Structures are given as C-alpha cells and as structure tokens.
Amino acid sequence: MTTIQVVDTQEITPLSLAVLLPGWADEASMIPHPAALLEPMEMALCRLLSVELPNHTALPGAQCLWRSVSDHLPSPPHLVCASPVHVIAGSDDAQLITAYRLNLTMDETQTMIHELNEALAENSCSFLHDEAGHWYYQGLPADALDASPPSAVEGHPMSLAMPRADEARAWRSLWSESQMVLHQSTVNLARQNRGEPQINSLWFWGGGPMPSRSPSNASTDVSNTVLYTDDRFGIGLADALNIDRQPLEAFAQLDLTSSRYRRHVVLDSSLLHGNPDFISQRDLGALWSQRISGHIRNGLDAELNGLTGCREVFMAKTARQPSMFSRIASMFQR
Secondary structure (H helix, E strand, C coil): CEEEEEECCCCCCCCEEEEECCCCCCCCCCCCCCEECCCCHHHHHHHHCCECCCCHHHCCHHHHHHHHHCCCCCCCCCEEEEEEEEEEECCCCEEEEEHHHCCCCHHHHHHHHHHHHHHHCCCCCEEEECCCCCEEEECCCCCCCCCCCHHHHCCCCHHHCCCCCHHHHHHHHHHHHHHHHHHCCHHHHHHHHCCCCCCCEEEEECCCCCCCECCCCCCCCHHHEEEEECCHHHHHHHHHCCCEEECHHHHHHCCHHHCCCCEEEEECCCCCCCCCCCCCHHHHHHHHHHHHHHHHHCCCCCEEEEEECCCEEEEEECCCCCCCCCEEEEEECC
C-alpha cells in the first residue's frame, strides 16, 4: 500500500540517491519494482560518478586499488590487476572463485609473487602486490585486455569473459604460463594438504588509465557529490576524482533532507568481500530496504526503484519538475 502525503514547500533543490549492492540478488522481494542491471560494480560506480568509460579495457581497476593503499605513490607503468583466483573446471567450461573467499594470507601472497617473478619475469615485466594484498602485473600493454572484474565473472562461464581479440594473445599466453607456475607452488601444496582451495590461476583485468569526469554532464559538480563506501576501488576512484568519501557507517546517521550534498552514492560491497556480518543476501537487502524507506518516510521527495541483477539495487531520485508545485512524499507501508 502506498500513501501519498502533500506538503507545501519552498523551492526544492533536486536530490539523488543511488545504492550499489554488488553480489545481491533479487531475493529481497520487499523492494518495489525490481529490474535487471548486469553491469559490473566498478562500471556502475564510474557511471554514477559521471566518468566516461567506453568499455572494460578502460576500467581503472589497478589505478584505483593502488591509489587507495599506496599513499599517493605513483603507480608503476602498464599496471593491471592480476587477481588470484581458484578455477573449477567443468565438463564444458570453467568457473572461478575470487580471492575474497580463499582466506589468502600475506605470507602466501609474498611467496607466490616471488615464485611467479622467478619463473616468468622478463625485462621490465613483473608481478607485485600492495599492503592490502592486491596483486598486480606490469609490463604488457593493457589496450587489448578487455576483461571484466573477477567478481563479475564469478558464477559464470569463464570462456565468455576471456579476452578474444588477436591483440590479447600475449595475455592469454601469460595466463596459461602463470597457471603452470601456480600449479607447482609450495603454497598450493601446503593448502592442498590442509584441505583448502588452491590459488591455481590469475585473472588479469583493470588496466585502464584513471578516467576524467564527463564535461557534458551537468551533475559533475564534485562539491555536491559524496560517496559512502569502504570498498578499495571506490576509495581510490573518489580520491582521484576529488569527490568527498565517507565511511559506509556514516550513511546510517545521515539526515538526507538536511545534507549539504545533493548527489549521494552508496557502495556496499560486503557480499563480494565475504563479510561475515551478513548471513545471507536477504539480510543485506532487508537492511538497505529499511534504510531507504526510512529516508522516504522522513520526507524525501523521491521515486524508489529496486534494481537487481546482482549489481545496482536502489536508485532514488527527486522529481525534477519545477518546485513551485507541491512536494510529494511517498511512504511505502508493508
């Protein structure tokens, strides 16, 4: 049931709110109007922060992750993400499990990076890692590496996500060679003896340069935009774009109607990172349903749409008609 309340008001400055819950499916049926949206979380966040990305090749995964933990140290040239994964081979295809679910330690990371460099590094090509445990590779040009982030590939056939262009032949060769090195890794032998999944492959992605904001977009005023997230990609992107970034927990205390920001973007990647605070996808969906509905009950002139497809969940926007009309506040009651 929907109750419409009409309230007289002065001129209203448009507000917008978008919430990204990557990894969340449409199990939380209490969200009104579900609709599929299948773009990767990183692409969706760039779009919401008004940056132009023509394709996955331009996704600045390595640049954003490096910037989020490296205290503004310049990134090495030709840097791409070399995410450690566990590949499960099937009869017709293969699927991967991301590192967030593999309990990889820093000691294991350092050992395997050393083994890869010992076996594969040539000239200025090498593997490296940062203090947060993200893996990188530098050397090959990333122009032909049109690959989605591993979180977007997880649960889907890998063959559909592999770079197919002739120019990507060197990357496919490196992928095969790195698998052979990891197969013989002392770390994987120890993990096998403990009954843990092995790090038997790498997923190369995110070699694009840091993007610029779209000058044609009227909503690119950074002083009016705030990002709430603890996600490393989001932290690095907001810092590079000079957008105010607040920790995710700050949104719970936010009074949206009195906020000095007009554009609010929330990225909660708890499910992608295996956060144990949420038992199921339904728990996370219910939590954000309550938070967004609470803002609407408090008077936000908004249209609430549930966007699923395991990517973008909520988008709430104020009506953009002239504010000389009465303000309409929608309150969803269940």
